[in-house]
Amino acid sequence: MTSPLMNNYLNFASGIAHQQYLPAEEGILRAYNDGCTHWYVDGSLHGEMVPDWSAERIENLNSLIKKYNVQPIFHGNFKAPLGSDVDYLREAAVVYVKKEIDIAAKIGAPLVIHGGGIVE
Numbered sequence: 001m002t003s004p005l006m007n008n009y010l011n012f013a014s015g016i017a018h019q020q021y022l023p024a025e026e027g028i029l030r031a032y033n034d035g036c037t038h039w040y041v042d043g044s045l046h047g048e049m050v051p052d053w054s055a056e057r058i059e060n061l062n063s064l065i066k067k068y069n070v071q072p073i074f075h076g077n078f079k080a081p082l083g084s085d086v087d088y089l090r091e092a093a094v095v096y097v098k099k100e101i102d103i104a105a106k107i108g109a110p111l112v113i114h115g116g117g118i119v120e
Helices: 004-008 024-033 055-068 087-106
Strands: 038-042 071-075
Touching: 024 038, 024 055, 055 071, 055 087, 071 087
Parallel strands: 038 071
Antiparallel strands: none
């Protein structure tokens, strides 16, 4: 499926990603309705973090990906302190990000990883 947005306005683009800070299940539907080929799953939002991803949720999301043919981009939690100079914080962040890698793999998504830290 080619996005009508790309056909009409962005014929130089091979894909369009949507980011509206929505739960994954709402985000894919919004992206589909807006003619996007991809959407961001924001792993720093409450409800989208590592503990929020059950096997059932992943299975449901994979069904939606197949149904709508809109591909996810998993944006990892930027608050995971991977760059911390405090050993136990950094080590915990590595464990957390490895779980994000597993989630991204299960939904067939590339993963954006940050060095960690609050960016506000």
